[in-house]
Amino acid sequence: MSDSFDAVLIGAGHNALAAAFHLARRGWKVAVYEQAKMAGGAVKTQELTLPGFRHDWAAMNLSLFAGSAFFKTHASDLTAQGAAFVPVNRPFASAFSGGKWCGVATDIAETTRNIARFSARDAETWQRLVNGFAKEAPHLFGLLGSRMNLSAFAYFILKTLRGKGVAGSLDLAQFLLKSPRAYLTETFEAPEVRAMLGAWGMHLDFAPDVAGGALFPYLEGMAGQAFGMAIGQGGADTIIRAMVKGIEAHGGRVETGIAVARILKDGDKASGIELADGRRIAARHVIAGVAPSALARLTGGTEPAFDKAMQDFRHAPGTMMIHLALDSLPDWAAGDALKSYAYVHLAPSLDQMARTYQEAEAGLLPSEPILVVGQPTVFDPSRAPAGKHVLWVQVRMAPGTILGDAAGEITATSWPEAADPFTERALTLLDGYAPGIRSKILGRHVVTPTDLEKDNPNLVGGDQVCGSHHIAQNFLFRPARGHTDGSTPIKNLHLTGAAVWPGAGTGAGSGFLLGQKLAGK
Known part of the structure; x- marks a missing residue:
């Protein structure tokens, strides 16, 4: 064994980093190994289009992290390491046909006025x-x-x-x-x-x-009404950079660009990991921040019932991200008021949402996808050059494996070929609510479901929440009955991440709960 640690962590998503950070703060010697070139998993910020335009790769909303028990416990240390948030007083709105819109602001009088336009x-x-x-x-x-x-x-x-x-x-x-x-x-x-x-x-x-x-x-x-929203100052990666710095400041190690080949065992206990470069790392505890279906590959198998539960873990439909560098904010048909909101949902009715979801579940490119349009530079101008903006467009839903097109227009069934026409469908939809949007685009970067999974294997089929949260796979059953604490049949091997209770979002819940459990608070 080349090194020995109290805990080694597979993957540098925010839950794994939260666990490592907490353990390091409690005096544990920890090491984190991430196969991607950057730490963060779905929480990353990069110049994806043009220099000076910083785009959140997948996650943008950090409200759950800013309000989490993890951040409250470690706020002074994380802030000292650079974690910073920008408050948002108008968190979300929805645009509708005919120039109508409705939104929620932290000013209760403003919100009730918005709603009263539709119903007193x-x-x-x-x-x-x-x-x-x-x-x-x-x-x-x-x-x-x-x-x-x-x-x-x-x-x-x-x-x-x-x-x-x-x-x-x-x-x-x-x-x-x-x-x-x-x-x-x-x-x-x-x-x-x-x-x-x-x-x-x-x-x-x-x-x-x-x-x-x-x-x-x-x-x-x-x-949203009570607290608004929090986004990361300069990008969502503010929390990732702070946790990595904090781990290293407390004697820990974070290595990126290196895959873990397998989990080592000593009898019925996990004893460390073997890296793709052949290094063997000894550890008292191994924490796997991976999707449940990846665990058997790393362990070689545990107990049949547990392994089957991990393989049967069900993922949600995928998403596609469209990152735009803009000359100016969208000119919303509903009026300039929408320029003051962090999120603008283009999901005009419950019926349309249900239809879109069913189409994606059936493996079809939806005829009218749901768009979540993020306007982070309204609140954080530092993410773009002066006077310019970034637009964060999340396309929901999108099938991980394409079996056809609900509209009967796109013949491609692989994402490399379907990405452009499906992007054009989404932009045409956006243009219907924000006319002339294409003329404002300075740069564009599309991230398909397969791109998301390639960068982060936990996002199976582009599933950004790492597993459906339907009742049969939530609460006492996430990821499986008897294992909501991340425990596995192998002693000292633990699972963390969005697949483990309390699930998706940026709240670092599963990582912090595990860190507390191992460290005795």
Whole structure:
């Protein structure tokens, strides 16, 4: 063995880095090995189009990280290492045909005015929900932030029963089982308000009619109203650079551009890793920040039931990223007000979202994909030369493997050939809401689902959330029953990342929970 560590970590995604950072701060000797040239996984910022234009590769919204237990615990150290955020007071809006739009701002009066243009009753409902959010938030965030084992789940149920009573607890359980459509249609009357909130379900693989998805439109709406959004100053990679510096400052090691060939075992225990260059690294604990399906390749197999669960782990449809360097912000048909929002969703109805999702699930290029249009330079001008802008366009959904085209226009069934025509479809859609957008483009870089997976094998088929969050694969079942803490049948081998509870997003939840568990807090 060439080196020996308390813990070695496979992959430098933000969850693995959070675990390594926490352990290093607790005095552990740690080393992180990443096959890509850059640390960060889906959280990276690069000059993808032209010099001076900094584009977030995949993740842009850092609200979950900025509000996470991990950041609160290590805020002073991370800030000292350069982590910095830019507050966003207008987090999201949706544009509709006919020059209509609706958006959420941290100014409650502004938000209710926006909603009242569509429905006075919905504006009153929004105010009621906001007033009740402080009472509901501890229960919901308590669930999402807790360890997901039987004892923790039982404690959550008991605490909820004490706080809400039997009737209130049953109402909460029913809400957690509802689909976005069921919740939104019984709560709001305006189709546009329903669509504005329903678009958030698509970020986590919850199409309008998928059970268990009501929570996310509600939480994103209420959190956007209460807290706004946080993006990284200079780019989302601010948190990655800070964690890497912090790990190294506390004696740890982060190596990029080197793949891990296999996990070494001593009997029934993990004892280290072997790198692709032949080096063997000894460790008391091995933490694998990989997609579940990759684990058997590294271990050579564990227990049949566990290995099958990892192979059966289901991924969400993929995404395609379009990064644009712009001469100026889009001229939205709905008016200049949309230029002041971080996200503009182009997802005009629940029915359209459901259709798009079904087409992608069937392996078809959607005839009308959903676009999440990010305008980070509205709040952080440092990401582009003076007066210029970057546009972050997330195309949802896109099949990892193309079987056909829902519109019957694109004949290509491989991403290298389908990328250009599908990009043109997305830009034509964008042009319908922001006329003349093509004339503003100074540079363009497209990242297909296969590009995402090639750069980061955890994003199987371009799935940016590393696994569906449907009920059968969430909570006590993420990634598999009995393993929500990242444990595996091999002693001292642990799994982390978005595939492990509490799942996707930039909150570093699984990495921090694992780091606390190993270090004893």
